Amino acid sequence: MLNPDLKLNNKLFDENVEIKPTRAGYGEGLLELGEKNPNVVALCADLTESTYAHLFAQKYPERFFQVGVAEQNMAAIAAGLAISGKIPFISSYATFSPGKNWETIRTTVAYDRSNVKIAGHHAGIMTGQDGATHQATEDIASVRSWPNIKILVPCDSVEGKKATIKASEIVGPVYLRFSRDKTPIITTAETQFEIGKIQTFWTSEKPAATIFATGYILYYALLAAKELEVENINVLVANVSTIKPLDENAVFSLAKQTKAFVTAEDHQVIGGLGGAIAEYVVKNIPLPMEFVGLQDTFAESGTPKELIEKYKMGKNDIKAAVKKVIQRKS
Amino acid sequence: MAELTPEKLKDLKNKANKIRQLIIEMLVEAESGHSAGPLGMTDIFTAFYFHILNHNPKNPNFSDRDRLVLSNGHICPVQYATMALSGYFPIEELKTLRKINSRLQGHPHRASLPGLETTSGPLGEGLSQAIGITLARNLDKKNYYVYCLTSDGEHEEGNTWEAVMFAAKNKLNNLIQVIDRNYIQIDGNTENVMPLDSLKAKYESFNWNAIEVQGNDIKSFIEAIEKAKLEPNKPTIIIAKTIPGKGVSFMENDYHWHGKPPSKEEAEKALSELKIEEEKLNA
Secondary structure, eight states: OBOGGGTOOTTTTSTTOOEEOHHHHHHHHHHHHHHHOTTEEEEESSOTTTTTTHHHHHHOGGGEEEOOSOHHHHHHHHHHHHHTTOEEEEEEETIIIIIITHHHHIIIIIITTOOOEEEEESBSGGGGGGOGGGOBOSHHHHHHTSTTOEEEOOSSHHHHHHHHHHHHHSSSOEEEEOOSSOEEOOOOTTSOOOTTOEEEEEOOSSOSEEEEEOGGGHHHHHHHHHHHHHTTOOEEEEEEOEEESOOHHHHHHHHHHHSOEEEEEEEESSSSHHHHHHHHHHHHSOOOEEEEEEOSSOOOSSOHHHHHHHTTOSHHHHHHHHHHHHHHOO | OOOOOHHHHHHHHHHHHHHHHHHHHHHHHHSOSOOHHHHHTHHHHHHIIIIIOOOOTTSTTOTTOOEEEESSGGGHHHHHHHHHHTTSSOGGGGGGTTSTTOSSOSSOOTTTSTTOOSOOOSTTOHHHHHHHHHHHHHHTTOOOOEEEEEESGGGGSHHHHHHHHHHHHTTOTTEEEEEEEOSEETTEEHHHHSOOOOHHHHHHHTTOEEEEEETTOHHHHHHHHHHHHTOSSSOEEEEEEOOTTTTOTTTTTOGGGSSOOOOHHHHHHHHHHHHHHHHHHTO
16 A cells, blocks of 8 residues: 555546646746745756746746856856855756766766756656657666765656755755656655655555665565555565665665565666666675566667567566566575 | 056066976976966966956955966966965976976876966866856856967867857857967877868857967967957857977977976076076166
């Protein structure tokens, strides 16, 4: 069942569940920050509306900087603003930022511990029809290897807003990852959100495995858990909204409790959520794991629904992974 | 800026000579690093730290200081030597350049050494960082100047031109860029590797105020800065023609000295040339 302590959306499993893109939460959070903190500034590289930075830009034009199609320039300007005490949020598609400007961010933000917040939008194959050029599926892997940075991946727009606001409250680099398409609202305004904490969204008696999910794919994980319960397979579902630093205490206790893990993410299975958990597990508490995600391939154009099905990242794929991992338990 | 009297100019020339000696001593001790660029830019660094900048080595972070952003971080030996001579840290520490546990990283690391405004080394990023600092200056209604030192080679980076466009669009007239136009880069002469001339025409067409100056002439350089400060609307580029390896005859204008240090014998020869120059200055 949905964890009652977290006050999640009780209409989550309704057919007409409210849907909204996680990036909308970014825009709302940034707008609220404009009011709350005069040091917050925003930059965008010619994608102001689709990154929802336009909400901030319209209300606080003196603190918004349009850099044009120039992601490297955007990152290093932000670093300069941060050196002088500002809290810059830079917005673009994740393939371009932190993709195209990877080294710029590495040097001027991560190495320097600059107080820059990088919002990577259109992450994952959920980006859909634009095709693989615009679907960021390696961004977590490439950012996660940097020291000094935190990585937040909200599961819905409500959490997206909270993550954006919380990111401004910690000093230092943060990467925020957002997706394009409308996805179900899982949490509510009352759901507690804390950077660095894994939360168990689905609980059950004597669970045989834990499904870790990050981003909107958490919804598919919850659907999978609900259907598995009917088949008398009990699991836990954990929302990993912070990938770095990983909540190692939570991973350890879930490992002790369920002794088998499935990870689910709209990202390559190399180096993302699954990689982060596997690195911890093999060092501390080895157990069987299955990885749901993009299997070392680029995707293509299509509707998000078609892509999720073709690239095996949906509810049924998560269910199959759970059954497989349980079989592998010795 | 204070008046540049003949006595002050003589003092600056002496300081530049001393800094060149320190650079040679650092590089020979480090056994790696760049020689030509630091020696070519010594007169400009001397002018900045001992005449132009509003700065305080004992309080490097005071909020109204002028900002000097070094973009082509590989010439940091000249910045370290100049900072040491002006009192940021003991001169003896220069011997730790590029060594383990040193504050003097092979390329400048802001967090390691108070007084460094940015981290640099990967080319083409400094002008953007300087722009960010200038935007913050304007938001905070401060009065300091932001100076950014760049190389000619890094004008082959797309990032540089992204920054050039942005600064002109935003009329950042308190941002003054100084380009070390020494015509050399690692693989040879810039005009062979990737032609850059005319930089003045390029910058003017990008709507910058462009000034050309002999970069090893301290007096002319200071006058160029004074002129740049009068510009009401545009960012200024000072294209400083410098002699790479300046002050050491066998290094001057030879691109092979871009990225290597002198051997012990070469360092002795270089230091003796610089000492002869020092005697001439004070004759």
